[in-house]
Amino acid sequence: MPDWLAYVPRGRRECAYANVRLASRVIGTIYDDALKPVGLRAAQLALLWAIVAMEPVDMTSLGRETATDQTTLSRTVENLRRAKLVSVQAGEDRRVKVIRLTASGRLRFAAAMPYWERAQAEAAKLLSLEALQGMGRSIRRARRSTATEAA
């Protein structure tokens, strides 16, 4: 048997990325389906959620907290802006863009919540939300500490 065959995912050596991406796709589909009635994609609600928690917020902070590349945010935020869910204004420092929810963004966010609840319940049937939460916490903690030591 050639060496590389030993790496084939038989037994217990599974690729961490393959697992997390599988989970991401499956869970994402659940949320996308559930949120269809409010016309939001799962990723959009997640981004709105972060903005709700942080507003008024600039692109850089948002990227840092959500571990998202600037360039991705630049465009996903623009999508939310086109949908009139957020406003984007130049800050006092005019390099900075200040992002806020609009009134209709708040309404849409609130309207999404019951559907989000259902998706969350659906997801809970597939995997442990607690495990997921632990995973998120541990990643965020690790990122914070590496950011600190890099500074």
Next chain:
Amino acid sequence: MPDWLAYVPRGRRECAYANVRLASRVIGTIYDDALKPVGLRAAQLALLWAIVAMEPVDMTSLGRETATDQTTLSRTVENLRRAKLVSVQAGEDRRVKVIRLTASGRLRFAAAMPYWERAQAEAAKLLSLEALQGMGRSIRRARRSTATEAA
């Protein structure tokens, strides 16, 4: 405090999708970086890996096992084909496409393994690979049973 504020992720109600997507992005970056020397993206290695395990395999089976939409596969497999890592031929049933690794696909896969090991080790610092594996298993199990009951 308006009702919707209660849903802001303070305390313990975190969105499952936000967590899994965060993990997916962070882990994906680790693997992408690690695999740069062999010129593979993490997603491409994951797909090659599935093909290695299943070849010769058709699009539909590959999609079922990896929980990937047909249309996504249609294009990601085409990318691998352009890179000459896999071959795609019409099956006996000419609707079916039969996917196999090429010789150079095998070499590249083998070459990627040491870098994959490093990425895997790096990922293990951020989260529990065992937890991730359990999550993957539980999702796959659930999907199999729903597929069965739908049949």
Next chain:
DNA sequence: CGGGGAAACTTGCATATGCAAGGGATGGCC
């Protein structure tokens, strides 16, 4: 055999994702 429906894949469109490179604004340093 000859339709018609079903199966397997592809194409059109839209979003998300990120690296490399670019553009404008700031601020510190002279």
Next chain:
DNA sequence: GGCCATCCCTTGCATATGCAAGTTTCCCCG
């Protein structure tokens, strides 16, 4: 006051992702 390094964001390119709709091939049933 002017210059340049730096910061913040955007654009160009490439990949991944999936729904809706289309195309080709197959097979069953009459």
